[in-house]
Amino acid sequence: MNPLSDRTAAPDVRPYPLLEAEDLSVTFPVSGGLGRKKRVVQAVNGVSMYINAGETLGLVGESGSGKSTLGRAMLQLENASAGRVRFNGQLITGGVKPDIARLRQQTAMIFQDPFSSLNPRQTLGESIGEVLRVHQKVAKAAIPARINELLTLVGLSADHASRRPQALSGGQCQRAGIARALAIEPRLIVADECVAALDVSIQAQIINLLMDLRESMGLAILFIAHDLAIVRRLCDRVAVMYLGRIVESGPTQTVFNTPRHPYTAALVAAIPEIDPDRPLPENSLQGEPPSPVSLPAGCAFHPRCARALPACRQGAAPETRHIADHAFACVLDAPGSERIFPMTEGM
Amino acid sequence: MSMTEKIATQRFGRFHLRGLPRQQALRLGILMLSAWLLIALFSPWIAPFDPIAQDAAVTLSPPTFAHPFGTDNFGRDILSRVMWGARIDLQICIIGVIFPFTFGTLIGAFSGYLGGAVDTFFMRVIDVVLAFPFLVLMLSIIAILGPGLSSFYIAMAMVGWVSYARLVRSQVLTLKHRDFILAARSLGYRHPRILLLHLLPNALTSSLVFSMSDCVLVLLSGASVSYLGLGVQPPLAEWGVMVAEGQSFITTAWWITTFPGLAIVVLAMSFSLLADGLGDKLGERP
Amino acid sequence: MTLLQVRGLTIEDRQGVALVDKLSLTLSAGEILGLVGESGSGKTLSCRAMMRLLPGEGLNIRAGEIRLNDTDLLTLNDKRMTAIRGREIGMIFQNPASHLNPVMTIGQQIAESRRLHFGASRREAQRQAVEWLRQVGIPDPQRRVDNYPHEFSGGMRQRAMIAVALACEPKILIADEPTTALDVTVQMQILRLLCDLRERLGIAIILITHDLGVVAQTCDRIAVMYGGRLCETGEKRQVLAQALHPYTRGLIDCQPASEGGAGRLITLPGQPPVAARFPTGCRFHPRCAHATAQCHDLQPAMQTAAFARSHVAACHHPLRVLSPVISGRENESTF
Numbered sequence: 025m026n027p028l029s030d031r032t033a034a035p036d037v038r039p040y041p042l043l044e045a046e047d048l049s050v051t052f053p054v055s056g057g058l059g060r061k062k063r064v065v066q067a068v069n070g071v072s073m074y075i076n077a078g079e080t081l082g083l084v085g086e087s088g089s090g091k092s093t094l095g096r097a098m099l100q101l102e103n104a105s106a107g108r109v110r111f112n113g114q115l116i117t118g119g120v121k122p123d124i125a126r127l128r129q130q131t132a133m134i135f136q137d138p139f140s141s142l143n144p145r146q147t148l149g150e151s152i153g154e155v156l157r158v159h160q161k162v163a164k165a166a167i168p169a170r171i172n173e174l175l176t177l178v179g180l181s182a183d184h185a186s187r188r189p190q191a192l193s194g195g196q197c198q199r200a201g202i203a204r205a206l207a208i209e210p211r212l213i214v215a216d217e218c219v220a221a222l223d224v225s226i227q228a229q230i231i232n233l234l235m236d237l238r239e240s241m242g243l244a245i246l247f248i249a250h251d252l253a254i255v256r257r258l259c260d261r262v263a264v265m266y267l268g269r270i271v272e273s274g275p276t277q278t279v280f281n282t283p284r285h286p287y288t289a290a291l292v293a294a295i296p297e298i299d300p301d302r303p304l305p306e307n308s309l310q311g312e313p314p315s316p317v318s319l320p321a322g323c324a325f326h327p328r329c330a331r332a333l334p335a336c337r338q339g340a341a342p343e344t345r346h347i348a349d350h351a352f353a354c355v356l357d358a359p360g361s362e363r364i365f366p367m368t369e370g371m
Numbered sequence: 372m373s374m375t376e377k378i379a380t381q382r383f384g385r386f387h388l389r390g391l392p393r394q395q396a397l398r399l400g401i402l403m404l405s406a407w408l409l410i411a412l413f414s415p416w417i418a419p420f421d422p423i424a425q426d427a428a429v430t431l432s433p434p435t436f437a438h439p440f441g442t443d444n445f446g447r448d449i450l451s452r453v454m455w456g457a458r459i460d461l462q463i464c465i466i467g468v469i470f471p472f473t474f475g476t477l478i479g480a481f482s483g484y485l486g487g488a489v490d491t492f493f494m495r496v497i498d499v500v501l502a503f504p505f506l507v508l509m510l511s512i513i514a515i516l517g518p519g520l521s522s523f524y525i526a527m528a529m530v531g532w533v534s535y536a537r538l539v540r541s542q543v544l545t546l547k548h549r550d551f552i553l554a555a556r557s558l559g560y561r562h563p564r565i566l567l568l569h570l571l572p573n574a575l576t577s578s579l580v581f582s583m584s585d586c587v588l589v590l591l592s593g594a595s596v597s598y599l600g601l602g603v604q605p606p607l608a609e610w611g612v613m614v615a616e617g618q619s620f621i622t623t624a625w626w627i628t629t630f631p632g633l634a635i636v637v638l639a640m641s642f643s644l645l646a647d648g649l650g651d652k653l654g655e656r657p
Numbered sequence: 658m659t660l661l662q663v664r665g666l667t668i669e670d671r672q673g674v675a676l677v678d679k680l681s682l683t684l685s686a687g688e689i690l691g692l693v694g695e696s697g698s699g700k701t702l703s704c705r706a707m708m709r710l711l712p713g714e715g716l717n718i719r720a721g722e723i724r725l726n727d728t729d730l731l732t733l734n735d736k737r738m739t740a741i742r743g744r745e746i747g748m749i750f751q752n753p754a755s756h757l758n759p760v761m762t763i764g765q766q767i768a769e770s771r772r773l774h775f776g777a778s779r780r781e782a783q784r785q786a787v788e789w790l791r792q793v794g795i796p797d798p799q800r801r802v803d804n805y806p807h808e809f810s811g812g813m814r815q816r817a818m819i820a821v822a823l824a825c826e827p828k829i830l831i832a833d834e835p836t837t838a839l840d841v842t843v844q845m846q847i848l849r850l851l852c853d854l855r856e857r858l859g860i861a862i863i864l865i866t867h868d869l870g871v872v873a874q875t876c877d878r879i880a881v882m883y884g885g886r887l888c889e890t891g892e893k894r895q896v897l898a899q900a901l902h903p904y905t906r907g908l909i910d911c912q913p914a915s916e917g918g919a920g921r922l923i924t925l926p927g928q929p930p931v932a933a934r935f936p937t938g939c940r941f942h943p944r945c946a947h948a949t950a951q952c953h954d955l956q957p958a959m960q961t962a963a964f965a966r967s968h969v970a971a972c973h974h975p976l977r978v979l980s981p982v983i984s985g986r987e988n989e990s991t992f
Contacts, residue, residue: 101553140550143551144551144573158558158559159558193928224869224908309846
């Protein structure tokens, strides 16, 4: 009897998103010097986004984009320096302990490095069992059965419960991490680059597993990744980050087919497609993702943008504009004359 | 990373006692230590003579069949005294390590986990303690408290915790940024649970290995302190005291100093071997 | 014209397990060969063996030959091999930060190889260093030549490492996952650079990667390795469009960027093998949907496709009809 089955029976219709961030900022102090002025790095800079129940949102960006920090800040694992986060309609930034506790009971996270995300001194059974015990998910006597159930759910077997992470492969450890996350019976899972460290064939297995779990449990997933091909497969909506801001967001199809921000277009064009007749893109993006310590003035992307206008180089960052549910922060109107290879031909 | 590479990079701690494979080091260490434990436990029954019984007829007798280690200037059998001394010296080792270990580990873990002002405070305290030469500090404390083993233990606890605190603190500082700790926080575990059940078991490795080597240091400190007359009081048999007493006879009756000295060396070596072996064993399963 | 020919290369570890088993490859002048595989496939190990740079403990080259212009590299003594390393075959690595000397400037590192292999004077070597930095697309090379590696960003470091390797003017460059650790937009730049360098300088490149998309866009030929053995090799279009080996097919299907774009991926069950527990017979058989008892018992031999002599695969039940390769020197170049 799956205790989660009653949740998938009637789809939730709620007026507010499951998880929502409003103007969220996260800064870190940067060490260096005994000067009076403390330097800070704006890892996340005034981000507003939301995830609905049962939806998969892809959060993409390169290094320095702040996507991992945003994911952690949404779960209150990093302190927000400004802005608000709401879970299930309730304010959790600066929230009281019971609200945070409720958040912890309904959300879970899976990580990039499968080995270091598990306690090396605990067997898989102990790790999962601890979750069940601390949150009193099942009666004490039912814990071993539930552990086996969870392990089977993620494609491991019952005898993996007595093994330690060092004795397992990367893919198996990642599955164990997912099992541990599922032990909470979460409504939302934040997956922080959870397949990046795995072999390609194992990546595919884990992606399929996430798809299956999402179907059967109505999970919402915040999928943080740098690999757009995976995001294109897995996610309903996608948000693209650059230097701490969301530069574009919207339904996956729309964003990939008609990217409105030059950065998104460049990312999409840079996906290595398995098509031998498609050569390397002619105009690949120049430069590199800069460090968030010193943000450029105006639009943060302008140093690398082939179509930057004088207005982009000064003033404040561009406003976010909307076309239906497709949001983008760029002053340019047309998507650009150069051909952007459409990603989902024949879909 | 391939599995092969993963296994290869997990190895650290490659102590070898001059080519002694680590499995053998561990086994030998355990064997020797068990032997000493047995001797210490059963000394009242296996020692041939009463350690404090004096026999004027056989003073300063060299090793013979009746007295394999010879006798001292009071006619006391050295072998029996060494056996009885094992009780005290082992006690010194164990108690002299347990308190600093516990105390230091807890402070180090606490300090490393909390960080900030708490961490700074404890680090300064450690700096102060380390500023004094070890023995000087020990002796001062013992001098205030009065000579005797209990003063020694107290002094040891007050001074020896420092190394453990630093070791554990540095481990905790590294570990607390690892993903599994972040996972524990995301799963809603409270700080005490994270610290005690998740961080500490992983941070203890180097501290445990160090405690084995520390036994050696404690043993030597205990012997030194007794040698200086501030530890165990005569006529109790303790190796340090015996070495001190045999000093003046070193040219005429070398056995009085040598055998207790050898006992110190052998016990120290068993702890060292154990430390080596344990270090590699624990290093294999970080 | 064949530059490099590897035949029957076998590398064993201390326990006698063949981490690379009878590998045979060829590399022609000016071509880019993609060497594809997952962990444990032996791709990195084979390439390091080509440079005779195997990690010291317990790995030894049990059999095989590596012919560079008619010289078998495995028979050379240290002195002669050192002369070849760098000068004839260069190598770049995945993580430039750990493969560049942090206490020498980039200019010094490039100049060092110029002086060593070409006997250039200090001034000449410095000038050439600036020129090489310009060749690899580093802006403002006059100034950057005196920077230390940590003053470069990730992509720039990779370019710098390419400059260090190419300054020796090798004919062959082995690139071991050069873009895996880079951001995707930077990856494109580096791949573009490698292709440009091939055009301009005529070097041949062995590109080790696990990403079939990278291979599809840059390489001429592909060699697929699994569990230390070569599964399939052939011209890029052939292999991608008409894969012979079930593993190749599986690898293509499970790439997220593969056809369809949405929905579940067709996956390979199980996981790549660990060296200590290589399966008997065909090393892929535990994961193969077409496996039979023959696959468990007998290692398959290389067979060639009927439609393209250069497209070969080692499989008992290939996805298309194959015929046995006629062994003999005249057919070696078909690999």
